[in-house]
Amino acid sequence: MAESPRNSDWNPRAYARFQDLRLRPAMDLLNAVDQIGPGDVIDLGCGAGQMGAALSKRAMGRDVIGVDASPAMLEKAHASKGYASLQQADIRDWHPRRAPGLIYSNAALHWLGDHRRLMPGLAGMLRKGGTLAVQLPHQNNAPSHRVWLTLADDLFPGRIDTHGGPGILTPVEYDTLLAPKGRFRMWETEYYQRLSAEADSHPVRRYTEATYARPVLNLLEPDERAVLIARYEEVMNTAYPARPDGSVLFPFRRLFFTLTV
Incomplete structure (x- = not known):
């Protein structure tokens, strides 16, 4: 679940503070996979390995291989159950050792650019009958995300590339790229997440800063x-006004798609 930007590692403890909220869309993506072809199951951007056990159960004896760029996350994933092996690799450069039956990627690929090349490339790695399953946060235009960039640009003009962060294509562009390659399904879900009160900080800040x-x-x-x-x-x-108890109801939109070739 965590593909690290170049030259920067993840903090597994900070990421895990909202593990339950992040796990629900991951399970929704897995539950939407209706076909796994012959070959390995790849957890692409596996993070700390939260989905290892669930993927292993669904794999029906196939090897489950976790791939992530973050050494800190992979160290945590080693302690999780379900993976036959783990690989440290940048997704930009990764290629499977043999054609997979499922490439599953939850909340990782939005950190990479050039989706017009990336997504067809991943689909082309699959065996016949295999599936590509992807979930991408689709929250960039919401205040929770947009305000980080607008404020950074106002406070530190020219210091930060406010156009080079996580980004995705439009749904129409994904459909154009992938629908001709097989059975393609795409949908969005907006999750209403209750963020608990945080001492001396806004809950949405704690959620997004990691x-x-x-x-x-x-x-x-x-x-x-x-x-x-x-x-x-x-x-x-x-x-996102806090309730009397300090909690916040936080809507978070995510884009999903599956492609079976």
């Missing part, structure tokens, strides 16, 4: 990060 905002925050000095976070929290208090 993932979407990480590349931005990593480029700033500690005092600069503090300024950006303070301004971000001011906006979040208006965009």
Whole structure:
């Protein structure tokens, strides 16, 4: 579930704070897979291995192979159940040792650019009858994500590439790319997530800072990060008002598709 941007590793503890919320779309994606072809099951961007056991159960004896760029995440994945092996690799450069029956990728591929090349390339790696199953956060235009970039551009103009972060194509573009290659299905789900109260911080800030905002925050000095976070929290208090108990109901949209070749 975690493909690390180049030259930056993930913090498994920070990512795992919202593990239950992140696991639901991962399970929804797996449950939508109606066919696994002959060959290995690849967990592409496997992160800390949260889906290893579920994929192994569904694999029906096929080898489940986890692939991730993050050494810290893979160290955690080694302790999880279900993987026949784990591979450290950048998805940009990865290629399977043999044609898989399922390439499953949950909340990882949005960190990579050039989806017009990437997605057909992954589909082309599958065996006949195999499936590509992908889930992508589709939240970039929501205040929770957009405000990190607009504030960073206002506060530190020219310092941060506010156009090079996680991004995806439009649904029409994915359909154009992939529908001619096999049985293609695509849908969106908006998850209403209740984020618990956080001491001295807005819950949405805690949720996004370990993932979407990480590349931005990593480029700033500690005092600069503090300024950006303070301004971000001011906006979040208006965009996502806290309830009397400090919790927030946070809508989060995700795009799913499966392609069986």
